Amino acid sequence: MENMFQGEEYLPLRDVVFKTLRKGILTGELKPGERLMEIHLANKLGVSRTPIREAIRKLELEGLVTMIPRRGAEVAQITRKSMQDVLEVRKVLDSLSVELACRRISEEEKEQLGLACEEFEQAVESGDFSAIARADVAFHDIIVEATGNMRLAQMVNNLAEQMYRYRFEYIKDVKMHGKLVQEHRQIYQGILEGDMEKAKRAIDLHIDNQEKSILEQIGMEKEKQA
Amino acid sequence: MENMFQGEEYLPLRDVVFKTLRKGILTGELKPGERLMEIHLANKLGVSRTPIREAIRKLELEGLVTMIPRRGAEVAQITRKSMQDVLEVRKVLDSLSVELACRRISEEEKEQLGLACEEFEQAVESGDFSAIARADVAFHDIIVEATGNMRLAQMVNNLAEQMYRYRFEYIKDVKMHGKLVQEHRQIYQGILEGDMEKAKRAIDLHIDNQEKSILEQIGMEKEKQA
DNA sequence: ATATTGCTTATTGTATACAAAATACATAGA
DNA sequence: TCTATGTATTTTGTATACAATAAGCAATAT
Numbered sequence: 001m002e003n004m005f006q007g008e009e010y011l012p013l014r015d016v017v018f019k020t021l022r023k024g025i026l027t028g029e030l031k032p033g034e035r036l037m038e039i040h041l042a043n044k045l046g047v048s049r050t051p052i053r054e055a056i057r058k059l060e061l062e063g064l065v066t067m068i069p070r071r072g073a074e075v076a077q078i079t080r081k082s083m084q085d086v087l088e089v090r091k092v093l094d095s096l097s098v099e100l101a102c103r104r105i106s107e108e109e110k111e112q113l114g115l116a117c118e119e120f121e122q123a124v125e126s127g128d129f130s131a132i133a134r135a136d137v138a139f140h141d142i143i144v145e146a147t148g149n150m151r152l153a154q155m156v157n158n159l160a161e162q163m164y165r166y167r168f169e170y171i172k173d174v175k176m177h178g179k180l181v182q183e184h185r186q187i188y189q190g191i192l193e194g195d196m197e198k199a200k201r202a203i204d205l206h207i208d209n210q211e212k213s214i215l216e217q218i219g220m221e222k223e224k225q226a
Numbered sequence: 227m228e229n230m231f232q233g234e235e236y237l238p239l240r241d242v243v244f245k246t247l248r249k250g251i252l253t254g255e256l257k258p259g260e261r262l263m264e265i266h267l268a269n270k271l272g273v274s275r276t277p278i279r280e281a282i283r284k285l286e287l288e289g290l291v292t293m294i295p296r297r298g299a300e301v302a303q304i305t306r307k308s309m310q311d312v313l314e315v316r317k318v319l320d321s322l323s324v325e326l327a328c329r330r331i332s333e334e335e336k337e338q339l340g341l342a343c344e345e346f347e348q349a350v351e352s353g354d355f356s357a358i359a360r361a362d363v364a365f366h367d368i369i370v371e372a373t374g375n376m377r378l379a380q381m382v383n384n385l386a387e388q389m390y391r392y393r394f395e396y397i398k399d400v401k402m403h404g405k406l407v408q409e410h411r412q413i414y415q416g417i418l419e420g421d422m423e424k425a426k427r428a429i430d431l432h433i434d435n436q437e438k439s440i441l442e443q444i445g446m447e448k449e450k451q452a
Numbered sequence: 453a454t455a456t457t458g459c460t461t462a463t464t465g466t467a468t469a470c471a472a473a474a475t476a477c478a479t480a481g482a
Numbered sequence: 483t484c485t486a487t488g489t490a491t492t493t494t495g496t497a498t499a500c501a502a503t504a505a506g507c508a509a510t511a512t
Contacts, residue, residue: 010295010296012295012464012465012466013465013466014283014465014466037492037493037494038493038494039492039493039494042467047466047467048466048467048468049466049467049468049494050276050465050466050467050468051465051466051467053280053494053495054279054280054283057240057280057283057284058283058284058286058287060284061284061287061288062287063377069236069238069494070236070472070473070474070493070494070495071473071474071475071493071494072493072494082377085375085376085377085378086377088322088326088375088378089319089322089375089377089378089381092318092319092321092322093315093318093319095318096314096315096318100314149311149314149315150311151289151308151311151312151315152311152314152315154289155315155381238494238495238496239495239496240495240496263462263463263464264463264464265462265463265464268497273496273497274496274497274498275464275496275497275498276495276496276497276498277495277496277497279464279465295464296463296464296465296502296503296504297463297464297503297504297505298463298464
């Protein structure tokens, strides 16, 4: 007999720790350059060093922490350069996502996307920044899922993750809200109609705007590579 | 005073194990579906379970092993679908790599790339499959390095890695050798001349050919998604 | 014959113990 | 005062010990 009570999902401690630390890094609670000391974290989270270490190994591969041999882990620095690198890749992968979504999205997903689009608009109208962020993630999640390419989805999510620390500032910029809604609509319509070019143009614009905002926040000597 | 003898680089056991296991998986020594049991591996490699576990955590995030809760790790299955997913992403990232390399490659790297191109031709003439594989990796490594985008480099390498198990069969296909050399030359010339379109066309063709070969090897019902 | 139960074993998940290296700091000497 | 050195402390790297779950198997009941 199957387990009828599947409410209580089992998660190894390492995964709990992994998620906890990741969230801490992304929200800025753990600051760039801050050392992640095992015993300290173990005490704080009430577990032993083992799950802490295993979680750090994963964060390492995700690029969220930097390892220094025999010195341990620290929260990865975000530089203008590293952010540009991320954005450079994100642009083509987001473009690919939209293209594939146009070709492969199911009717059901189209509906979901429409709902997500509306929810985003409502969130924007409400002015609740946290709700806007959530709705934005949900919208983009549906698109990458609709590509049917789980590896792509994972990679895009990982890249998007790198930008979360800045995104909040971006969302706070109220005068951009209209633009945001407009872009989402364009993307949605493009995908709905299977108009790949329209959807791609919209997502490109979307990322470009985020790039401007993020780079503005970071440091901003103007260094252009032709 | 700095350490003048930096020959002996320190590598934590977890990284040694990581590389060992990865190589084992990529060469096919560890077969898809095979379980990775910690004590067994620990004995075999002469270390304790701890570094084994940490290595597995990294392999997990790289997609080379699959975790089953409370049952441990096994070598990830390669399906036609998973390989198509990888190739789908690789195409755009390789294209991006070549584009960026065209714009940013240094004179020194141009020379290196020329040498690597020649070495590849020599390897092909020699007929030494292993040497061909190495020279191929070296050639492509220079290109991704020349992008100046380390995150992109890492992602491309990870994707390329997924195809190593099949690449050997591909290289064994002697009648393709001429084509391979030709493609490499085109890529090299395109980058040298800063002719982005030429270089991109060449790399696209390059990956397409690999795709054909790999998909041929795997299973081969023809399923096309328009 | 099939299903169920209980036991044994194998294996993972977690905690702890020990060793080695890096760091910080104080102290002695120039 | 500044430098160098030795020592104590912290922290990582690795190994082992213990606990809990899952898998295999035999014996029993239906």
